[in-house]
Amino acid sequence: MKDTQSKRQWSKRTRAVHQGTRRSQYGELSEAMFLTQGFVYETAEAAEQRFIKSGEDEYIYARYGNPTVAMFEERIAALEGAEDAFATASGMAAVNGALTSMLRAGDHVVSSRALFGSCLYILEDVLTRYGVEVTFVDGTDLDQWRNAVRADTKAVFFESMSNPALEIVDIAAVSEIAHKVGATVVCDNVFATPVFSDAIAQGVDVVVYSATKHIDGQGRCLGGVILGTKDFIRKTVEPYLKHTGGAMSPFNAWVMLKALETMDLRVRAQAASAQAIAEALDGHPALERVIFPGLQSHPQHALATRQMEAPGTLIAFDVKGGQAATFKILNGLEIIKISNNLGDAKSIATHPATTTHQRLSDEQRDALGITRGLVRLSVGLEDPEDLIADLTGALSVL
Template identity: 40%
Template sequence: MCTNNKHKHWQPATVTIHGGKAKDEHGALVSPLYQTATFAFANTAQGSARFAGEEPGYIYSRLGNPTITELEQRVAALEDYPAAAATATGMGAVSAAMLAFLQQGDHVLVSDAIYGCSFALFSHLFTRFGIEVSFVDMADLEQTAAAMQTNTKLVFLESPVNPHLKVIDIAAVAAIAHAGDAKLVVDNTFMTPLLQQPRRQGADLVLHSATKYLNGHGDVVAGIVCGSAEDIELIKLTTLKDMGATMSPHDAWLILRGLKTLDVRMQRHCENAQQVAEYLRDHAQVREVYYPGFADHPAQPLMGTQMHGAGAVIAFELCGDINTARQFLDSLQLITIAVSLGDAETLIQHPASMTHSPYTPEARAAAGITDTLVRISVGLEAVSDILSDLEQAFTQLTTGEHQHG
């Protein structure tokens, strides 16, 4: 973690620009990119001392790099943790964080609705290595407590849940996990540290797909996990180092650049999303809209405490069937069909056949992921243009016309 104590007094918007930043010897305003695989030693004694951990310094970029270190320090400061570990992808963060603390015979408790590849990791891969996994609706605290076992080591959740935006009481789940001597791991990708800091609710580890809002420009794949200095050191020295899912310096540099505008981007994302959600809720061809920003959403009691905004991802159920959903998406002209979120562009996708296709039909039904569910990540365009594109696609459903833009 950066030793600059000013972080403790800065507002998050300031940390996104200045957090973890070291003074450059040449006076460069922008942090330099250390695009190097390895680092030279002054002599063999120095090389040996660094490998032995007796002298600070860099060895090889898989083990550490100044550009990556700055990113780790900045995101750790934003999430209010002492340390962080940057990874090659969001799934690299999930895998490294979980496997560092698990062994054969352990049990993991997982929210029943999570990102599809996270679901595949837990349900398909972990079980091959003798790790037991249970999926549970963590909005139901009694059910969650009942699902804990004596060998439960980790509890994993997303909040809001991907894709239908159910909000989980992180503090309540943290209390359940800690009562059973388990660590709570929270995927905070949808909210960012500006809208939610799970550590304040008791989370032991918080991770992000840095591909999304932290970068914000859709030009990298990356992840990051934040936690105590002890936990992050364990992750770095075991699963992250040996599995090799480390971030490249160039990707770290791009995310550092993206982070500088995170605060203003999130303001625009959220403003646009609120208007889009209200438009969808009032539309005759929409059966239901899932968005934490509605006054009647079950998340409202957690607004202002756990969450400081509703985010910019919306899920909604179309009237009709899967063909209706496909026609609607294919009729959009401005909005892009793509399976990510947090970009400047508004992105839309069909969870059942795309991001959550690793789920079995039974698991999708249990998680409420229907064939008519659509997820939209509202971007930074003029909201009037986003609404106009949605309206023309709805009109084509009404008229029976179909045109892919």
Template identity: 35%
Template sequence: MTAFETLAIHAGQEPDPTTGAVVPPLHLSSTFKQDGVGGLRGGYEYARSGNPTRTALEECLAALEGGSHAFAFASGLAAEDTLLRSVARPGAHVVLPNDAYGGSYRLIAGVLSNWGISHTSADLSDPDAVRAAIRPETAVVWCETPTNPLLGIADIAALAGIAHDAGALLVVDNTFASPYLQQPLTLGADAVVHSTTKYLGGHSDVVGGALIVNDQELAEKVKYHQNAVGAVAGPFDSWLTLRGIKTLAVRMEQHCTNAERIVEVLTSHRAVTTVRYPGLPEHPGHETAAKQMRRFGGMIALQLGGGLEHALAVVAKTQIFTLAESLGGVESLIEHPGQMTHQSVAGSPLEVPEDLIRLSVGIENVDDLIGDLLQALG
């Protein structure tokens, strides 16, 4: 079996047969010459339906996630929307994590609800809670592990069994882990979604999304909706994402190493009341994370004793950690989820604690990062 690091550099990225270029060409054409009506060269006719640069990215993503089909989109939410419209009809029901990403919640509760899709939130780490949330019309169990932003962990294999017993699909948002740390399809998931903006792209310079599946029938449904709706990844976005993926393995190792060092410091700091990180033995999902993940990731959530005002003061004081939304880039970011990425869940059962701070730990020198956090915490 070819190793992950090798697949990241070579899958879907053979040298150009015409020139020998080792980097896949950037195909900017919006349309392709046909050799007679229906005589397509390589299967390409119009760039919404397919583009060689996008194909290279999709082949690489499928290989990294252990899937047979991958689809690249203009954003992670475009991938989510396409999948849900492919498998759920009006009257269908979705089970969500009780600490889901705010954008996913907004899509399902604020957009797809108008299309007749209902939802129930549940603690996905509790099998009994998941079973209780499932209804006869449940089409999808939607999982994040680790969750955004509370770093909750769910047992993917166990959830797959529960979902399949109910005739539902298990979809796993693998953005926080990346395929380097975790491959949900190998654990029984039916589909994996990513915001490729994050760890896969890795450089905060491209927005994109991806969906990877193994089932042929499901792949055909997704492909139809991808083309019909049209929220596809552009060729330059695909090229940038491919470039980022080449270094995914080495970046993820450094993200994890830096995060582990920072967690050691935060857990002993007097101003910090709670540190949420799956690598901590006291984390309720630690054993499950250790079983299904290679390492524990570069995301950390913490809570402070001073409440909202203290949290806002800390995120304003960092100098190396940049106050910004998003995550997974080479640079370290800090944010206040309640008033930034998760503002859309305010007042809902998914509302996050007001003193919560989320860190996306980059690959800078870890001593510099620790010093920055210590001066900000005071």
């Protein structure tokens, strides 16, 4: 039994608590975890029929779909304003699934060059291995997008806010450029978060998230999701993913589903703290620069304000004195943990040059502003005054 029939269009926060709920015969209030791989059919004829055409809420095998996973998919699709969603084993399974399911040898893709290391691997190494041509552009330069798209461009790809240097791509303008040549716009929206971004309304065709980040928000499970039209999700993405094995596990879907109930409150609190921390660090004598879209000094502050409801939960800062000085500061932190996840309740500091973006060449890192002094800070749910004290205490070592 589904719990979503309603005449009213409830707000995002309300949908995040209720949308997609399926109740068993017991009428449980909290969503049940259907930890099952398979499903039983009344008769052999019913099994045959389901393999020919399965209706809504008729399942075959958890790699194809599962009621708990379906609850998560319906809830996140409702939040994002997408017609449909397919949940995946990780964020990278989502990026790979969205692109690989639609592309063929001979297709052309235009991508922003400022990407998370694993996204870059898919664009630079995997797709090209199968005969897809990829042109990289500076995602902040609309002329480069205009010059790169061609009649045979099948897709454009970008992180709406890049990892780790927080460059912002103009979603509406790039979507318009892509649509003029009939290309599909695929946006990795992790840093913008489902709370602050309205990417589909701004022109994006396919949104991907690593659910591992703000959606879980408490560092427990890997997951991802691809959002788009019913046609794209069911005719292009689903056949590819159900046969290649990138589906989300029902256990992880249950964790993500329940986490969506609190995501709005968590992410808003984290973003408010991020703004306070960025303002406190701005101009600190030990720092070369503080990068945060909520600061006037961010080169795309106006675009960020127009495109997102709030500038997010991540800050980057460049420490004077290179890697040695930066490691000293990282090692001096008490509350903030040295790790490489983000969007967690626990604040996390990452040194991209030696971890998440280690694989890149020096030239690639230079082009993206990933210096030896760059720190990516994911702001968590601790008291912001404690986080500021932790950071300024560590910085005082210099």
